Amino acid sequence: MSQSLTPSPRIIVALDFAAQSPALALVERLDPARCRLKVGKELFTRLGPAFVEALQRRGFEVFLDLKFHDIPNTVAAACEAAADLGVWMVNVHIAGGSRMLTETRERLSRMARPPLLIGVTVLTSLDETDLAAIGCPGTPRERVLALARLGQAAGLDGIVCSPLEAALARAALGREFLLVTPGVRPAGVSVGDQKRVMTPAEAVAAGADYLVIGRPITQAADPLATIVEIERELAGPPAIP
Numbered sequence: 001m002s003q004s005l006t007p008s009p010r011i012i013v014a015l016d017f018a019a020q021s022p023a024l025a026l027v028e029r030l031d032p033a034r035c036r037l038k039v040g041k042e043l044f045t046r047l048g049p050a051f052v053e054a055l056q057r058r059g060f061e062v063f064l065d066l067k068f069h070d071i072p073n074t075v076a077a078a079c080e081a082a083a084d085l086g087v088w089m090v091n092v093h094i095a096g097g098s099r100m101l102t103e104t105r106e107r108l109s110r111m112a113r114p115p116l117l118i119g120v121t122v123l124t125s126l127d128e129t130d131l132a133a134i135g136c137p138g139t140p141r142e143r144v145l146a147l148a149r150l151g152q153a154a155g156l157d158g159i160v161c162s163p164l165e166a167a168l169a170r171a172a173l174g175r176e177f178l179l180v181t182p183g184v185r186p187a188g189v190s191v192g193d194q195k196r197v198m199t200p201a202e203a204v205a206a207g208a209d210y211l212v213i214g215r216p217i218t219q220a221a222d223p224l225a226t227i228v229e230i231e232r233e234l235a236g237p238p239a240i241p
């Protein structure tokens with residue numbers, strides 16, 4: 001295991017923006033003590049490593065969400081580049097196969113400060129019908145579990161799965177394996193293009209270590225207040241005196 005497993009802060013804000021200025025405007029309103037930041041394909045393709053470094057200079061730990069999926073040498077080298085950038089977490093598609101995962105694990109383990117290496121199982125936008133259409137029969141739960149076991153055997157630090165599979169994954173994979181769950185929606189908030197969702201409290205009760213939350217925070221009138229509200233929900237109701 002490469003870095004601290006302290007699950008605090010649990011919230012990872014997905015910075016899904018088309019340009020630097022709205023992304024930084026949001027970041028200025030957030031607090032590195034309360035959340036980490038996820039940089040995905042859109043912003044990284046537009047702004048590159050300099051943007052990640054700018055976030056890190058502001059004190060934020062960064063999850064570089066590029067979901068690498070390629071031949072083993074290419075993915076391992078890309079993850080080494082992410083480690084050189086100093087990111088906290090990086091992810092790959094477990095469907096890239098065991099050799100891709102083990103080679104990446106081995107090469108990251110030789111580095112001084114490797115990021116957490118997380119494997120994507122089944123995207124939260126896919127349901128059973130979508131899986132069948134890409135030639136993967138079975139339920140998302142069955143496929144998540146099979147991919148998660150493959151990832152654990154290859155030495156990954158954890159997986160990305162929907163909160164709906166978190167309890168199953170936690171029971172099968174043990175306490176130490178990290179569960180990162182997108183598809184999180186506070187009660188009453190639009191589900192959008194996600195198909196397999198839960199509330200933050202339900203996700204944590206099911207075993208999630210980290211919650212990836214995008215639009216419910218990034219589109220909120222007061223993003224930090226939304227984070228504080230989610231933290232309150234996670235802490236549970238106040239004790240009765």
Ligand SMILES: O=C(O)c1cc(=O)[nH]c(=O)n1[C@@H]1O[C@H](COP(=O)(O)O)[C@@H](O)[C@H]1O
Pocket residue numbers: 014015016040065091120122123124125160161182183184192194212213214215216
């Ligand atoms: O790896 C991810 O972060 C991810 C995996 C997945 O299965 N589903 C998923 O939604 N995500 C990411 O989680 C974020 C969810 O954003 P919202 O739907 O706006 O909360 C997006 O940045 C997605 O790219």
